[in-house]
Amino acid sequence: MRTYYLITSILLFFFISSCSNEERITDNRRVLFKGRLIDTEGMPVTNLRVETKTERSNLGSVLTDDNGNFKFTALTVSRNNVMFTVNDSDYYTVANPEFGTVQFLEARPQQNEWTFDFNEITIARRATFRIVTIPQEGTQDTLTYQLTYTSPECIKYLNEPEDYIPGGTADRCFSSLEFLKTKGPEAFKDSINLETSLYSDVILTYRINSGAQNQISIPVNTNLTRYEITY
Numbered sequence: 001m002r003t004y005y006l007i008t009s010i011l012l013f014f015f016i017s018s019c020s021n022e023e024r025i026t027d028n029r030r031v032l033f034k035g036r037l038i039d040t041e042g043m044p045v046t047n048l049r050v051e052t053k054t055e056r057s058n059l060g061s062v063l064t065d066d067n068g069n070f071k072f073t074a075l076t077v078s079r080n081n082v083m084f085t086v087n088d089s090d091y092y093t094v095a096n097p098e099f100g101t102v103q104f105l106e107a108r109p110q111q112n113e114w115t116f117d118f119n120e121i122t123i124a125r126r127a128t129f130r131i132v133t134i135p136q137e138g139t140q141d142t143l144t145y146q147l148t149y150t151s152p153e154c155i156k157y158l159n160e161p162e163d164y165i166p167g168g169t170a171d172r173c174f175s176s177l178e179f180l181k182t183k184g185p186e187a188f189k190d191s192i193n194l195e196t197s198l199y200s201d202v203i204l205t206y207r208i209n210s211g212a213q214n215q216i217s218i219p220v221n222t223n224l225t226r227y228e229i230t231y
Contacts, residue, residue, distance in 0.1 A: 032072075035070060037120075039099075048096055051088070084104040100123060
């Protein structure tokens with residue numbers, strides 16, 4: 001009999017623990033999310049998934065229509081780690097590889113807030129920039145170059161927390177990234193691919209040995225943009 005009560009107590013403990021880990025719906029409350037999705041050229045983006053979720057639960061989602069519009073109702077939870085995402089991958093969905101991702105952190109509505117109207121959200125199309133470095137036969141030169149390019153990802157706060165730091169690690173929307181490399185005379189021809197935003201510019205800054213610094217702006221207008229440097 002004692003063994004029976006012991007087993008029952010253990011099972012009850014695990015049941016209560018599992019229930020405590022479930023998302024707590026705030027008074028079965030629902031909030032309306034709406035807006036329009038466009039690309040960096042201002043054109044509507046269709047058939048991309050827009051959703052609110054936590055780490056474990058999808059609270060509501062919809063696909064954008066032919067004009068890029070979205071409108072859906074989502075549950076809210078008592079936790080703070082609610083995200084509003086566009087074209088994000090998870091266990092249940094796969095992102096469209098043509099586009100980047102937009103994430104709004106702290107997307108839990110404030111008290112008495114029943115509608116989120118985003119108006120327009122801009123999402124970037126992905127592109128690849130390929131830099132090819134070609135040493136000339138018998139060269140004794142050293143090439144040092146830096147690439148400055150635009151990330152296709154956007155992460156920012158919807159509701160800024162009290163300890164919010166502008167430009168922090170959780171606040172990076174189409175931010176400027178840098179890649180730096182040095183190629184010596186013994187190096188072989190090679191190439192490096194960087195993921196950037198379509199219709200952005202890549203800034204190439206380079207110098208050979210200790211010579212003058214050169215800078216070139218390279219437009220990324222195709223899905224794959226290639227640029228060669230011979231030294």
